[in-house]
Amino acid sequence: MPSIAGGLFSAGRGISWLRLRRLQRPLLSSLSAGGGSDAPHLPVVIVGAGPVGLALSFLLAKFGIKCTVLERSMEFTRHPRAHFINNRTMEIFRKFDGLAGDIERAQPPVDLWRKFIYCTSLSGSILGSVDHMKQEDFDKVVSPISVAHFSQYKLVDLLLKKLDGVGFQTCFPDELGGSSAQDLLLENKILMGHECSSIELTDDGILVGASFNNGGRMQERKLHCGLLLGADGARSKVRELAGISMKGERDLQQLVSVHFVSRDLGKYLSSERPGMLFFIFNPDAIGVLVAHDLEHGEFVLQVCEQIIVKLVGWEPADIQVLDIKPWAMHAEVAEKYVGCDNRVILVGDAAHRFPPAGGFGMNTGVQDAHNLAWKLCLLLNGIADPSIIQTYESERKPVATFNTELSLENFKAAMSIPATLGLDPTIANSVHRVINSSLGSIIPRNLQKVVLEGLFSIGRTQVSDYILSENNPLGSLRLARLRSILDEGKSLQLQFPAEDLGFRYGKGALVAEDCAESTYQAEDLKHSKRSSGEYIPSAKVGSRLPHMLVRPLSASSEGVFSTLDLVSGDKIEFVIIIAPLKESYKLAQAMLRIADEFELSSKVCVMWPQGSRDVEAKGSISELAPWTNYVDVEEIPRATVNSSWWEMYQVSNRSVILVRPDEHIAWRTEPDMVRDAYSDVRRVFSQILSLNRPQV
Ligand SMILES: Cc1cc2nc3c(=O)[nH]c(=O)nc-3n(C[C@H](O)[C@H](O)[C@H](O)COP(=O)(O)OP(=O)(O)OC[C@H]3O[C@@H](n4cnc5c(N)ncnc54)[C@H](O)[C@@H]3O)c2cc1C
DSSP states (O other): OOOTTOOTTSOOSSOOHHHHHHTTOHHHHTTTOOTTOSSOEEEEEEEOOSHHHHHHHHHHHHTTOOEEEEESSSSOOOOOOOOEEOHHHHHHHHTTTTHHHHHHHHSOOGGGTSEEEEESSTTSOEEEEEEOOOHHHHHTSSSSSOOEEOOHHHHHHHHHHHHHHTTOEEEOHHHHOSTTOOHHHHTTEEEETOEEEEEEEETTEEEEEEEEEETTEEEEEEEEEEEEEEOOOTTOHHHHHTTOOEEEEEEEEEEEEEEEEOHHHHHHHHHHOOOSEEEEEOSSOEEEEEEEETTTTEEEESSOHHHHHHHHSSOOTTOEEEEEEEEEEEEEEESOSEETTTTEEEOGGGTEEOOSTTSOHHHHHHHHHHHHHHHHHHHHTTSSOTTHHHHHHHHHHHHHHHHHHHHHHHHHHHHHHHHHTTOOTTHHHHHHHHHHHSSSSOOOHHHHHHHHHHHHHTTGGGGSTTTSSTTSHHHHHHHHHHHHHHHTTOSOOSOOHHHHTTOOOSSSSSOOOTTOOOTTOGGGOOSOGGGOOSOOOOOSTTSBOOOOEEEESSTTOOOOEEGGGGSOSSSOEEEEEEOSOHHHHHHHHHHHHHHHHTTOEEEEEEEEOTTTTTTTOOOSHHHHTTOOOEEEEEEEOOTTOOOOHHHHTTOOTTOEEEEOTTSBEEEEEOGGGOSSHHHHHHHHHHHHTTTTSOOO
């Protein structure tokens, strides 16, 4: 009897037409082959152990795919960079063995970071402030989890712990010895101090060259792999070696990030004016301070050490600068995500570089990894066709294009504030040039002082108390303009619910509805990216499955969970959602059978109306027998909205919804739209698995 536990990787039931077809696929069978080279051969090599490379290696390891990560540095960077984790990424992290919960427990309390503050100094007048959290974030209305504020390096630490839990280890060149380490020694390892320096397309894979320092001598290790995943950041070597160029705007701004700690400053801000971002405009200095952790006094300032004191307004006794990093802001997307005969794939910053306004960089990268992982697993297990990799590009590239434009608009919105105050924000570029041209990243104190004094004298009188005062006609006009920008939500926003949860794939590993317009034809969208605002849950094909609380129908099972939890985080599984209707059961049966034929793990979720548990509904046992891979749940609509799940998401309860392992809807139909259930469903699964696509 078919069972819910009948896993994806178990042997199939009888030789299916699919299996026969598979025998004819030379490319697939070579994805883990050695290609005649002496180099160790691995199914997957990931270049880069940033947040995206680590997230991807965790998912692959969890789903049983062996991979090796090359990281050029000998240690993980402690520079904080990203700190805002959006709603969708937190949902994904819920299924990383409880990572989201770990983040929630470790992050600073939300009251310490929910606001952006505009001020003349950290202890001077507050020009305005914006609170970015709404009650519905706390009530978890549209998602079972909320956004988070957590430094990138701390996230990397937690990801490493999760990787440890799935048997992944970090190792250093001296632990591996010379260049002849064999594949078993390299599987499920992060090879620190290994820089990807060459790639060569072979008949059946990619030969990767990684240089490393072995006891003072530079050596090269060769690895042969079926797939090479470039997660090596904005200046990706893999992208360059694969000959993939970027399209968009380059070098929009040159900035400098100063990472420092001051518990005194943290304590002061926590009690007087807690916030996440402080936009500071005063006659001596202009800058943006990111409070990564007020409780521990950890900050990043987008300029330089000397001016910290001026921005603070007094001199904390304990300022300790940890690191200064110049960086350039770009708005670019790779022209292709996939190269070298489907064998090189770009993810994260290697595929897109956004201005960090709106916090889309790492979030988009983690979501790339989530989109890619299940497809690679099905491919490497011989279930999907290699061309499924193209659906990664057709789904994720439009999202990156859209997010690039959105980040650019956010960046312009952020720049509207200094402009309103009569300042020229481009002065930061000069600071960057000076820092870059000095030897090393830390320039001597006396030089910094001279440089900064000169740079910040430009235009600084514009924000002197004399001009920026209600008593001065120009100042009062500027302050009124500033307040209206903040009140109307036209300044930099923290949350983008419509884009965060509402993005929808137009074409890819799904069967688009006839009427489905492509959501991410970004170039066709004439309206402002920032104007859409609210997230409108949708059960249309390509959307993320909308969240609603449900509880098991059986009185013996307790607990309430999200519809998103119907999709397993521990295995690759498709979910079929139906209402308890005769015709829907019949179609669900056909879907279970065909999924089984394709050796796909699947399960049915029967969504019963609220109150069904009280009337002791018998559940679906007789309707779905002999299948046991189903779950009966009862809807728990919110107290304020007395609609069923189907009504809330504007679909008929006669709909049958097929959900992919990444929680996106792959197909939606109604029993009377299906002519021949078995052949229609077979066609649908073939399309999702790219089995009927021409080879690329
Ligand atoms: C100031 C700032 C604030 C930001 N804030 C946010 C935010 O709040 N939210 C958000 O989502 N994003 C934010 N971002 C963006 C975010 O930091 C990046 O998008 C994120 O780091 C991308 O992760 P990644 O793993 O793709 O690349 P990276 O983090 O750059 O990691 C790439 C890794 O590859 C390694 N590597 C590079 N080349 C090689 C090679 N040849 N061989 C082997 N290894 C190699 C590098 O050493 C590195 O470890 C911010 C960025 C900045 C600069």
